[in-house]
Amino acid sequence: MALGFTPAVQITGANAALINTHLVDWEHVDASGVKSDTLKLTVRIDDLEGMPSFEGKIGLLVGYHESGLVDKGEFNITRCQPQLFPPLLKIIATAAPFKVADETKFKERRSASYGPTTLGAIFRELASKHGFSPRISPELDAKVVEHLDQSNETDMGFLTRVAKVYDAVTKPVNELYVMAKRGEVKSLSGKTLPVVTLSVTKGNSPNDRSFINAELDEESRVKFKGCKTVWWDGASGKECVVETGSAPFKKVAQRYQNEAEAKDAGEGMARKIKRGEKKIRIDCPGNPDLGAEGLIELDDTWPSFMRGQWSIDQVTATGSRQQSYRCSISATLPVA
Known part of the structure; x- marks a missing residue:
């Protein structure tokens, strides 16, 4: 554009x-x-x-x-x-229905138990209850849930917590409520976000309208390459370990009910670890094509250690008579 x-x-x-x-x-x-x-x-x-x-x-x-x-x-x-x-x-x-008259009790904390069922069935039940049209990716929809407890949580908080296990996100988009893997949210909601290419102009100066600034944050501590999740095998009466990725491993404290749940949680954590290796914050001219879950491409005008594609976690767009129209972007490494 x-x-x-x-x-x-x-x-x-x-x-x-x-x-x-x-x-x-x-x-x-x-x-x-x-x-x-x-x-x-x-x-x-x-x-x-x-x-x-x-x-x-x-x-x-x-x-x-x-x-x-x-x-x-x-x-x-x-x-x-x-x-x-x-x-x-x-x-x-x-974008969510936070109203003073909360007819559907969207903000009310409650406790409930679910299962055996599927993740899709739980999501559709809670999203529909609050007047949303639910949209969930097929991969998540079919996940089997043996047992799951909602403990003194709002429905939105509960769904967000469950989604994190699969490295997925939940998001209200107008009349829709979407649960999807990162990068799929916009496609499920009917929106298509183009890959936005950002270029640094020659003589990049804070006095220019096209000024771009960026800060790269690379984790300097010991980097985990994988994770260990555990589940209880009732037949053998022992705790079993599932390894995802390679050493050094990060151990997940929660114990899962079966091998499938432990494996899903391990794969989700591994993707999260990969994304967290590098983070970048960018301040740039306003661009309405920028959006969370979209991708930005930093081209050859950028330093070599910043170039390539990044997955947008958040965009804060601001405008005023004094500051015109600017965007602040927080992004991490994209993970397939």
Whole structure:
């Protein structure tokens, strides 16, 4: 996508006309499933008579006048914070249904037990209960669950915890709720994220609109190359060990109910270890094609130790009259 030069943002939905004419700055956090996407808006209220009701859904479109705007989804307004001086209103919205009137008890902690069943059946039951249309990858859908306890957790927190065992993520996307391996979230939700190539311009300077900065974090401690998971074999009355990868091994404290669960957990942990070997943080010009679960390609204009593809964990996009439109990216090594 060829980017333009004139940043543009448009809010749709509840009080859109008022917000667009009074908008001071905005922040959109697109995260990879660990938490809901959030949208924060700052609006001038110095010329308003009374405070209008800011409830319902709002949408975000962002990009450039020259190349067009990209729809970043809908958000439920969850909080409004007016202040006296300067006279501003902060609006906070999330992609998940966090509303004051929590009809489906989405935020309520509860305990329950599941099994024998499948991971897909559990996911569909909980996602549908809160009005979402569930989407789960076929590989995860078929996972057999002998027994699983939800212990004083919200349904979203429980699903997130279970997904981590398989190195997967859960994420609300508009009316959908997705559970997928990293990198599959966007495809299951019907969105396709292109690989975004980033180039460092010659004479890269903080005074330039195209300025890019980056920081590489490489784990300096002893690096694990694999992990050990354990399961209890009732027939032989002993604990069995499953090794995934190679030494040195990281041992997972939890004991699993059978060999299949131990193997799944081991493979998930091995992928997580591989991703954690290197992390990169990038500050760059705003690009609406950047999104969590997408890929970025650092081309030959970058130092050799940073080049190649990286998997995006989080994108924080910001815009204002003073700071224009910028993106802050957190990314790790992609793992097949």
